[in-house]
Amino acid sequence: MTFxxxxxxxxxxxxxxxxxxxxDNNVWVVGDDTExxxxxxxxxxxxxxxxVAGRTVTAxxxxxAHDDHxxxxxxxxDQVEAPIHLHPEDRMLWDAVYADAGPDGDLADGQTFSVAGRTLTVLHTPGHSPGSCCFHLPEEGVVFTGDTLFSGGPGATGRSWSSFETIIDSITAKLLTLPPETVVHTGHGDSTTIGAEAPHRQEWIDRGH
Known part of the structure; x- marks a missing residue:
């Protein structure tokens, strides 16, 4: 089956x-013909x-947990009956949208999810929000970064529960250490690569202060 x-x-x-x-938000679907x-x-x-086109959704x-995500x-x-996973440090944002029901499972740094013979690893990358996470798929040379890293720099940190210093620390420790050819699939806008973004780290810091 083609991944x-x-x-x-x-x-x-x-x-x-x-x-x-x-x-406008990006939604990423990862798998093969069956799941x-x-x-x-x-x-x-x-x-x-x-x-999804009729495939089994595993997660x-x-x-x-910003409401647009x-x-x-x-x-x-309700439509695919797959468990919803969220980092618990974003629960206050989740509760603002879904006051009567929680997610089905917690995300944690280093946790893995397998689908179609591939494994995604959770990278806890706080800053844009306390519970922000990225999902690294090393077999495909890809990381899904949500609103932590975009083409052009870090996600926004000017609103409640966000921190510029924390997002820079997260990107530096968890993302810029990935191979430079790693493709960055973002929560909004165009994809980029770690190698394209890494040289601009100091510019982000200078711009953010």
Whole structure:
């Protein structure tokens, strides 16, 4: 069976600290012809189910719990019946959207998820939010970074429960140590590589202070 990484883009809003913004989010589906897992559940569960295309979903992995990454998680769960996993340090953000039901499982640094003969490793990368996580797929030379690292630098840290110093530490320790050819699949916008981003670390720091 052919292993593949697929993406769809969904559109909606992100709300925090009294503001609301229009956003386009990437959804990543990783697997083969029979099974897959889904990374993030933004805005439109139907679009995600269409990409799944009848395969067994083994897990829904959330990079973090800002509402634009989880607002379709409940309906996606209802349609594919796969467990939702989130780092517990983002539970307050989850509870703001789903007050009556928690995720099915916690994420932890170093935890692994297997799908279609491949293994993803959880990298806890706080900063954009306390529970932000990335998912490293070394066999394919890929890391899914959510809103921790984008093409052009770190994710935003100007809102509640975020920290610029922490996100820089996370990126430095957990992401820039990956092979430079590693492809970075992000939560919004275009993909990049570790090698393309690493030389700009000091520029990010200078810009952020």
């Amino acid at each position: 593949r990484i697929e993406k769809t883009v969904t559109s909606g809003t992100f709300s925090l600290d009294g503001g609301t913004w229009d956003v 897959c897992l889904v990374i993030d559940a933004p805005h439109d569960s139907t679009a995600i189910v269409d990409l 829904i992995l959330l990079t973090h 989880i607002d379709a998680a409940g309906s996606l769960f």
